[in-house]
Amino acid sequence: MLFAAITVVVILVAVIALVLRTQRGLRAQMVEAGRAATQTTAQLQASEARRAAIFAQFPIAAIRLDAAGLILEINGAARTEFPHVAEGTPILESFGEHRLSDEIASALIDSQARALEVRLFADARRTYRVAIEVLEMATGPEAIVFFTDFTDAAAYQELRSQFSANVSHELRTPLTGLAGLLEALGDPEIDDETHARFVERASMEVQRLVALITDVLFLSELEAPIGGATLASSDLASAVGASVEALAGVATEVGVRVEVAVEGPIWVPLTERMAITVVQNLLENAIKYGGTGAVATVRTERSEDGHWVELICSDTGPGISERHLPHIFDRFYRADASRSKRLGGTGLGLSIVKHIAERFSGSVSAESREGFGTTITVRVPTVTMGPDGPARGAPGDVSQIWTS
Secondary structure (H helix, E strand, C coil): CHHHHHHHHHHHHHHHHHHHHHHHHHHHHHHHHHHHHHHHHHHHHHHHHHHHHHHHHCCCEEEEECCCCEEEEECHHHHHHCCCCCCCCEHHHHHCCHHHHHHHHHHHHHCCCEEEEEEEECCCEEEEEEEEEEEEECCEEEEEEEEEECHHHHHHHHHHHHHHHHHHHHHHHHHHHHHHHHHHHCCCCCCHHHHHHHHHHHHHHHHHHHHHHHHHHHHHHHHCCCCCCCCCCEEHHHHHHHHHHHCHHHHHHHCCEEEEECCCCCEECCCHHHHHHHHHHHHHHHHHHHCCCCEEEEEEEECCCCCEEEEEEEECCCCCCCCCHHHCCCCCCCCCHHHHHHCCCCCCHHHHHHHHHHHCCCEEEEEECCCCCEEEEEEEECCEEECCEEECCCCCCCCCCCCC
16 A cells, blocks of 8 residues: 555656646746747837838838828828828828829729829929839738929920920921022022012021021030030120120111120130120120110129129110010010011020020029110129139039030
């Protein structure tokens, strides 16, 4: 009996020991599992934090949406671009653009990326290129919508299209006239006087074509990216003198007195061709549109710090009406189209002046009253001529100067 009892006790102790060891093992496994779960949770949290940080700092405006089209997340660029948009609101309610909402809904259904251009309201109506990417998540599909502001590029494309159409029209007019004149000149019965008159008119049309093509090519050059760091400069006072001399015959023919108030030299970061073009375009307009008996004045004024100079060209002619004044620097815009063509204008002169000034961080402005003449002011930076050539560093100066 004693042996049996001892045997039972031994077996119970062994069983208890086995149970304790099993419990300790289970506890160890549970602790390890808890530690692994904690580590996994920490890793997931760190991964989510990295994802959120990357999304927030993404340089393009981006918005994350759930399967129902509700906004889940907005990155920093999107908050700046669209301050009225908030999490938890439907995309349609946020932007009021049905086409955008429909494209996002379709992308979420078929899991296919989308791309489109839409006009949305930010600080004003602007054009955006929108890319929609779909992500398959455990909770269902989500969409990330990227917005790229395309307004300036779209406006530039439209401007180029309008420019091409205008150039085509401007070329077609003299070419049509020239074709008619050449056809008439082929008539063997035409008298000498008419023949001479037609030849003169044909020559004028050719001159118009040459002037137009020259201005178009020059304008295209001005719009090209700035090239290397060649530091070009010219004396604005010399450009004034050369322009006055070149237009002296025209002024005499029209009956306009030209007055000059320029103290030189005035070194500016324009090439000689650019400087002469600016002065000559302004002075020629003042002479031709000022009319008989008018006075055309060219003068310069330096800023107090000497870093800028204003070229001011004015006339005492009939002036420009208020409705035309804001557009006179537009390409091919003519306040008096028939008079401009009769005087040989291409409609690009003032636009070229504006492009040259703005290329060097300058500006142009115009003042006019009907019956009291017109004043156009061009503001450009100056340069200091050192022993080794032009030295720059003034607030308005540029480091890379285009040359031609």
